[in-house]
Amino acid sequence: MTTLTPAGEKLLAAASTLFYRRGIRAVGVDLIAETAGTTKKTLYDRFGSKDALVALYLERRAAYWQGFLLDRMAGRTLVEVFDVLALWLADQDRGCAFVNAYAEIGGTDHPAEPVIRAEKEWMRAYLVDLARAAGLPDRLGIELHLLYEGATVMATAGGVPEAPALAKAAAERAVSACGSAPTSG
Amino acid sequence: MTTLTPAGEKLLAAASTLFYRRGIRAVGVDLIAETAGTTKKTLYDRFGSKDALVALYLERRAAYWQGFLLDRMAGRTLVEVFDVLALWLADQDRGCAFVNAYAEIGGTDHPAEPVIRAEKEWMRAYLVDLARAAGLPDRLGIELHLLYEGATVMATAGGVPEAPALAKAAAERAVSACGSAPTSG
């Protein structure tokens, strides 16, 4: 939650929208500065490099998504994460920003790579915690995470908008299978 | 299975490796031509544009993966697709080429977009057919597809190499839950 100057915030906001919608390499720093209504000089004064700006974009986005999820999940049950996902994907039509970023920078030593890993690990831990709180085994949280990632991919790249609903149905079956045989794993 | 000239094949082979390892936008046509030991002129004579080359790269890769899968699945059972996936990912360490390509070109009118959709649909249909042949409901095949996509993401962007094995365990539970209550859906 780094504090930025006003021009810095405008740059980060413009970069976030552009990176998500068009991809990282497809967006140049000139376009970011122009969209933000400021200059490239200010961009480099604030962020140092495009790579650092990319890392910050992903950090902010992770925080935003996590806030969105925790807010919408208040008072809801485990499998309803897929309802929240469907809600999220209705606006975010380019899929998972972290998977997309990994597609462009994966395998390099880009500063954003640990941010990507951390976001996936956060989501995994969140679902495992939720399962545990419901008296269900950890492996069920992990399974739900796989369904969650699969649903995100299929809803976007796969062109199957009902994927989150399908994943929810699968998750419900997995949960009830656990309930009827709780110590079988 | 378009027939290409020898130089065309060399170009497509070089492009395939480079696109997969580094991403599409990160690789220029000059580098492709140089890596193939030929010239940019020949590239444009054979393929017309970089976009067309990208589409052909994905078509060939889909055919290669499908051949690999069908070959390794001979005589195996439904859930063993995850073993084949683990085998595949041992070599292909940059994840799903189609998800990665969608991250870079999704939302545009790029000629490769239908190729991406078709590959996801093929895999979905394959798993549904396999489920059906085993006397299991279609929805189980769809569920396994979600687990498959989730496992691919987590094994690469998520940095969890055991993801296919976790997905296989989840798939086995889903299958046995079906067996014990076959007409509950």
Added chain:
DNA sequence: ACGTAACCACACCGGTCTGTATACTCGCAG
């Protein structure tokens, strides 16, 4: 012998890429 497909070598085009430099204005705190 002739046409043609395939290929190579190389130069060129306008544009864009990340990143740096120069020079100036403004508001504010010591």
Added chain:
DNA sequence: CTGCGAGTATACAGACCGGTGTGGTTACGT
């Protein structure tokens, strides 16, 4: 009133981008 951080505007560097054009060299089928 002075010094500084933040901002603007603009020009530049050197490389790379996708794509085109010219000219010359093989090899092959008719």
